[in-house]
Amino acid sequence: MPDLELARIRARKRLRVLLERVLIYLLLLLILVVSVYPFVWTFVTSLETSGGIFEFPPSLVPTDPSLRNYEEVFSLVPVARQVLNSLLLCVFGVGLSVAFCALAAYPLAKMNFPGRNFVFYAILATLVLPNEAGLIVNYVTTVKLGLLRPETGAVGQFAAIILPALPSTVGLFLLRQAYLAVPLELIEAARIDGAGELTIWRRVMLPLTMPTIAAFSILQFVAIWNSFLWAVIVLRDRELYPLAAGLLDLAGAFATNTRAVSAGAIIQIIPILVIFFVFQRYFMRGLEGAVKG
Secondary structure: OHHHHHHHHHHHHHHHHHHHHHHHHHHHHHHHHHHHHHHHHHHHHHHOOOOOOOOOOOOOOOOOOOOHHHHHHHHHOOHHHHHHHHHHHHHHHHHHHHHHHHHHHHHHHHOOOOOHHHHHHHHHHHHHOOHHHHHHHHHHHHHHOOOOOHHHHHHHHHHHHHHHHOOOHHHHHHHHHHHHOOOHHHHHHHHHOOOOHHHHHHHHHHHHOHHHHHHHHHHHHHHHHHOOHHHHHHOOOHHHOOHHHHHHHHEOOOOEOHHHHHHHHHHHHHHHHHHHHHHHHHHHHHHHHHHHO
């Protein structure tokens, strides 16, 4: 009898574990469908040339697939030039933003000074504000700096886009958390050997937090690549538009070619997917290290 009762308990436990796993997988499957469906619908719409776009139930298989919509995008929008503009903004924006946040996070994590925690939490408090709240302040600042004057040309206009993106609160938080995970003994040993704070930051902190830096670089790349509102406000020359802003030309005031817009959206998404699939290992390691820190 005791053996039979023990077998029943084990069977109930296995059944409970099985049900929990089934529920978890069903929940993950639901999240997968909700996440992937918009992309699949957009991709299918970009390949269709006829039929209803918003019909119900929606068709996830193109009836007459064609690249005509992509050809229309390239004929209406200077995609090559705008991709180059986006890449320039991402290279300088990501590089400068990573350097700025990596430097700013070091004293907040490893240096003692009055009001350190207050400064950090005050910076975190800005996360509750929408991004649009800073548009007026950023615009006034760029105007006073003279970045939007005609004589500054493309350099000034690109600088007006990049500079407001440098102080990233998310990047500062991730890097500070990663710095906190670095043992204090390593820093003390470097100080005993006569290393200055910048040397410690460059030779000790940066090598040990490279996964987090890589994760933040990917996040910042996606943010700058997809940024269009600030670019539309600042840029005077439409030839300097990044791809996200340039694709707005596909939407008319009274009528919009939804299939061409879908094709443009796919072109916009492809670089992000490539970057993520290539660096996803570093991305996950970086976020995991920052959370543990």
